[in-house]
Amino acid sequence: MGVQVESVESEAARAVNAALTGSFVAGVCFVALTWTTTQAKSVRSASPWQTDPYDVVVSFTEFVVPAMLLLMALRMLLWRTGRHRSQPAFRAAQLVRAATATTGLVAVTVASDWIAVVVGANHAVWTKPTTPVLIGALAVLTAATAAGLMVQRKAVRQLLPDRSHDGDWLDDIEPLATRLWGGRAVVGPVCYRSITAFIRRHDIAVPAAAAMAAGTAIAGLQAHGEKWTDPTLVLFAVVVATSGFFGMAMLVNHLIVFITPASPLNRKGRAVRAAVTAAALGIPAAVAVRATLFYLLGGVIGHTPSGLLLLVTGCGVIVGTLTFAVGMASARS
Known part of the structure; x- marks a missing residue:
């Protein structure tokens, strides 16, 4: 598909970097907390949000959020590589969208966890000092999430009009593969076009x-x-x-x-x-x-x-x- 290559102004590029940084800070904190509370049995047993309906939210976002962070990190190889050159506007807009969506998923989970705390879910198994430490960690994650959403909101405003539909993430598969393989094309352009066309169909x-x-x-x-x-x-x-x-x-x-x-x-x-x-x-x-x-x-x-x-x-x-x-x-x- 056709790709717009309008350049992204330096101020907007800084806003994109801030949005991505906010997403990674919140995302990494989220992964650390959720994986600890789901995989460590001694910690999970004292968690307010260990049962449904709160656990249903965590059971999906604990996998989706790190997957989103990985996808963003891969695409950022192209963004970082070309930071002193023209950046396609669709790439910047989509990275901000991805950062906002990732932080949004964290926010949904954080809200669910706070509801569990407020209503005293599983209160009979709360223990000291584990449960208070978990609630304190949740407060830190909440602050990181709020900060991330604030900088992402600013980035969205600076990237208007939104050019995110001028291309998609598949457009960056070929340049990303070339980047990862030290400038050598892994397969020919025709193969990339066939793969992306199949996925789009x-x-x-x-x-x-x-x-x-x-x-x-x-x-x-x-x-x-x-x-x-x-x-x-x-x-x-x-x-x-x-x-x-x-x-x-x-x-x-x-x-x-x-x-x-x-x-x-x-x-x-x-x-x-x-x-x-x-x-x-x-x-x-x-x-x-x-x-x-x-x-x-x-x-x-x-x-x-x-x-x-x-x-x-x-x-x-x-x-x-x-x-x-x-x-x-x-x-x-």
């Missing part, structure tokens, strides 16, 4: 396949670690993880323009994408509030793996259908 299938691979791997590790023997329980974990990662991927792609569709979308295409994304995110959301759903349904669906699978997939279908209907109705108005 299958901009839903590719994230879906990646989400399924990640979801299956994580569910498999969880099943192995907790010694599950019920195949339906394993399937339930795979469905929830895959759906969550796919929904996150679609949402993030909409925000940072990682993949641009090969053909422009009509209103039905946009409604379908919104519906698929909402349905995928609706499944882990249903897991988070399953106790409330069980109560509302009056025990019609049992607390079994098969009942849970039916409940959450049904919620996903309902959310997706409603989203599609609203999208089509708003497009007509």
Whole structure:
């Protein structure tokens, strides 16, 4: 696809650097806290946010945030390399979008954790000094997140008008590969164009396949670690993880323009994408509030793996259908 190469002014470039720095500070602090509270059993046992619905949020963002940081770090090799030369405006805008989206995911998790603290979730297992230290670390992360969002807001303002749709992240695959391999092209330009064209033609299938691979791997590790023997329980974990990662991927792609569709979308295409994304995110959301759903349904669906699978997939279908209907109705108005 065509790439705009309008240069980014030095003041705007400094704003981009500040936005990226803010995102990495908040992101690294977030990874350190969440991985400690999820992987260290002695710490997790005293965490206010160790159970659902708070844990559902963390279980996805603890993987998505570091993945976003890695993607930004790779693309920053081109940004840093060319800081004294013209920078494509779309690259700057997309990096700021990515930084803001990453810090936003951290902010959502921080808000969820604070709700757990305020309502006294799992208060019976709070211990000293572990729980107060965790709350103090959460306060530090909150400050870093707020600071990051402030500098990113400034960067967004300085990069207006937003040129983020003049290209996508795939446009930087070839120059990034050349950069990583010391100036030598790994494969020919035709091969790069074929790869990127394939991904753009299958901009839903590719994230879906990646989400399924990640979801299956994580569910498999969880099943192995907790010694599950019920195949339906394993399937339930795979469905929830895959759906969550796919929904996150679609949402993030909409925000940072990682993949641009090969053909422009009509209103039905946009409604379908919104519906698929909402349905995928609706499944882990249903897991988070399953106790409330069980109560509302009056025990019609049992607390079994098969009942849970039916409940959450049904919620996903309902959310997706409603989203599609609203999208089509708003497009007509």
